[in-house]
Amino acid sequence: MTPALTRRGRVAGVVGLVAAASAFAAGGRALDAIVIPVAIALAAGYVQVLRVDVPAVRHVAPADGFVGETREVRLEFGPDAVGGGDASPSFLADVSVRVDEGLDGPTAPIRASVGTEPVSYRVTYRERGERTLGPIDLTVTDVFGLFERELVVDETDAVTVYPPRDPMPTRFRRALYAADAVDVSRQREEFDRLREYTRGDAVRDVHWATTAKRDEIVVKEFAAETARNRVTIAGGTDIGSGKERPVFAGIDHGDTDRAASAVAADELARAAVSLALALLDDGVPVDVRLPGGRVSAAPGGRGRREVLELAAVTGPGAVADDEADVTVVAGADGARFRTGDRAVSFADLRREAEEEGTPTGAHGPRRAESAADPGEVASP
DSSP states (O other): OOOEEOHHHHHHHHHHHHHHHHHHHHOTHHIIIIIHHHHHHHHHHHHHHHTOOOOOEEEEOOOOEETTOEEEEEEEESGGGGTOOOOOOOEEEEEEEEEOTTEEOOSSOEEEEETTSOEEEEEEEOSOEEEEEEEEEEEEEOTTSOEEEEEEEOOOEEEEEEOOBOOOOHHHHHTTSOHHHHHHHHHOOOEEEEEEOOTTOOGGGBOHHHHHHSSSOEEEEEGGGGOOOOEEEEEEEOOOSSSOOOOOTTOOOSOTTSOHHHHHHHHHHHHHHHHHHHHHHTTOOEEEEETTEEEEEOSSHHHHHHHHHHHHHOOSOOOSOTTSSEEEEEETTEEEEEETTEEEEHHHHHHHHHHHTOOOOTBSSOHHHHHHOTTTTOOO
16 A cells, blocks of 8 residues: 555645645745755655565464463564564554454554554453454554554464353262262372473462472372373254354353354253363363364363363264263253253353352352462463
8 A cells, every 4th residue: 555644644734735825925044944854855755665574473472371361472574583584674654463353352443653662452352262363453653653554464363262260169069970989089199290381271280399499380190180080071062053142150242143052052062171170170081072073181281272272162962971970061041961860050150169169260260369370371
């Protein structure tokens, strides 16, 4: 796009024209005093803006997270940001970032000197799924603010937004695996080994003495954590598409025109994640089977991520396995769990867990763990 006059540039041009007309009418001194400086500024501004090329840029994307979390994103401009090349001149610009509809990004352009400093903005995760950051719109201006030019940097990055996590009552969890495994899970007395920290490990398992001697976080692993009965969780939805999306269970879904099948899929993902992560916290391996796929997850950071990534992208569909230990069936009015010939609603389990004080926050990380180091030690 070619440079265009800004409001200030148009005012400067009018002033220059009036001064030129006055100079011709009353004498030539006004040419030196007003007209020539204005003409030089306009010419310099035009050339400066015209010579700006689309810059190299790199998104320093935030970590994946849960619905409701807010993270900081950084944009780095220039050849150094993308791995080398000759330095390019800096320029002034208003930076606007387009973000996926499932995210809340900056509402106003960010004024920055592109090429000399990074640009940071905050983004809030509103809906689960794989969400896109970018492209980037630049409104380039000269140092006097007389001309502007629109540039588009077609650079994108992505984050995965996990569904919210709710606490699950101890009674319900324990009913899904053997009594002897419960005792082992609670005591975790048999130490097995030390290993490198994996995102999602509990802060209580950090071995601080060894961590202090190294440049990495080290956690304790217990032999009991591999001695659980495996629990199979299968889930699906029981609603077709095309209905309007309601607001329920205290969740602000935003777009009330969204299909009810998508609402059911959100509830399915939320319920499945809540139960699966609660069992993994107990040291119980899980098989999770949803319309979007299936994973076999062991306790630890990797298993948590596998469950969360599956739940983030799963959509509506039939129950994957009627022979599972527990079946999650979700509709537009919420989700329910079936174990054998019994059924209980997710909302009732959530209330029971809140009454007993189960220490898992609604958006995933335990509050005490995230306070220690929200970027590294928080357990999803």
